[in-house]
Amino acid sequence: xxxxxxxxxxxxxxxxxxxxxxxxxxxxxxxxxxxxxxxxxxxxxxxxxxxxxxxxxxxxxxxxxxxxxxxxxxxxxxxxxxxxxxxxxxxxxxxxxxxxxxxxxxxxxxxxxxxxxxxxxxxxxxxxxxxxxxxxxxxxxxxxxxxxxxxxxxxxxxxxxxxxxxxxxxxxxxxxxxxxxxxxxxxxxxxxxxxxxxxxxxxxxxxxxxxxxxxxxxxxxxxxxxxxxxxxxxxxxxxx
Ligand code: F6R
Numbered sequence: 640x641x642x643x644x645x646x647x648x649x650x651x652x653x654x655x656x657x658x659x660x661x662x663x664x665x666x667x668x669x670x671x672x673x674x675x676x677x678x679x680x681x682x683x684x685x686x687x688x689x690x691x692x693x694x695x696x697x698x699x700x701x702x703x704x705x706x707x708x709x710x711x712x713x714x715x716x717x718x719x720x721x722x723x724x725x726x727x728x729x730x731x732x733x734x735x736x737x738x739x740x741x742x743x744x745x746x747x748x749x750x751x752x753x754x755x756x757x758x759x760x761x762x763x764x765x766x767x768x769x770x771x772x773x774x775x776x777x778x779x780x781x782x783x784x785x786x787x788x789x790x791x792x793x794x795x796x797x798x799x800x801x802x803x804x805x806x807x808x809x810x811x812x813x814x815x816x817x818x819x820x821x822x823x824x825x826x827x828x829x830x831x832x833x834x835x836x837x838x839x840x841x842x843x844x845x846x847x848x849x850x851x852x853x854x855x856x857x858x859x860x861x862x863x864x865x866x867x868x869x870x871x872x873x874x875x876x877x878x879x
Contacts, residue, residue, distance in 0.1 A: 640848065640861060641868045644876050648836045652681025654870050655768070655832055659686070662766040662830060663700065670701045670764050672825075673727070674778075675719045678770035678834040683727040690731040697731045703764060704740035705778040705825075709792065709816035711743055717806055718743065741790065741818035748792050752818055756790040759824045767828035771835050774798045775843045775856035779819035782855050788821035822860060831867040833858070835875040844871055845878040 645651045659682065663669050673679070689695040704719060711718040716725070720740050728738060739758060745751035769777050776782065779793045794816055795803075804810040825831070835844050847858040848869070861867045 640864070641866075642848065642876075642879075643868060643870045645870060645872055647872050648681055651834060651836055651870050651872050652685055655679070655682040655834060656685040656689075658830075658832055658868065658870075659766065659768070660689070663697075666765060668699050668701065669766070670703070670762055672703045672705065672764045672767035672820075672828055673723060674705050674768050674770050674834075675722045676770045678836060679768055680726060682768070682834070686727060687730040697733045700733055701737040701762070702728075702733065702739060703759065703762065703820070705767075705769070706817050706819040707741040707743040708814040709743045709748060709818060710814050713744070717812070741820075743814075743818060748816075748818065752790045752792060755818070756821070756824070759790065759820065759827075764828040765830065767825055767831045769825070769831060769833045769858075769861075771833055771840060771843050771847065771858050772799060773802055773839050773843055775846050775858045777822070777825060777833075777858050777861070779817040780822050780825075780857045782857060784822060784854065784857055786822050786826075786854060786857075786860050789823055790818065790821050793817050793819050822857060826860065826864055829866065831861060831864055833861060833867065833869045833871075835869065835871040837872070838874045838877065840871075840875040841878045844869070844875045848879060 707719045741755045742751050781796045800813045804813050807813050846856040852859045
């Protein structure tokens, strides 16, 4: 794993944008895996800026999101499709037909997982953007998820519900289940960028980089990826 240590969140977002842009420029039809959460928001602002101010086009980009809560309607401002539209997709010229995200309100969630998984199997992600959970999760692959997992329904841990409650009015409103891309599918991406900032990520970053490669820290598998880059600020690197 390549580690790029940066001063702060602004530098992290700029570094991520520069890597993202080189992947986008290298293909006429780039396929990008996106994450939600606070870590990539600065990167998404730079992509929007690139479209609005520099006239860059993203019309030939195909997107796959990592995950979605089960049971939140598209119109809910806590759903991940809403997050992506609000922070990125509505501000650039990506073709809505090329946007892929698990459907958390599908009538049959198991069937939806299979649909998403076979879509991923017939695609090839050029760049996957990841954040890391304070417990080492990637996507919603919580500790002890098999490294062999593909897209599946997951019961969120208390720690993740607690961490994500900051986006909700009340912790009771945080969904208990989600659909997530599996670890195998994340590892199939040609290139992976992991973004980590803040002191609350220091332990997870330490476990990912220095701990054993173990399902108890899902992100540790990224050390076995041939082209994974961790971009982390000083706080997130403070235990390394
Ligand atoms: C989001 C996702 C999660 C987050 C992780 C970090 O789609 O899959 O794994 O990347 O929980 O979240 P933030 O960036 O909010 O600290």
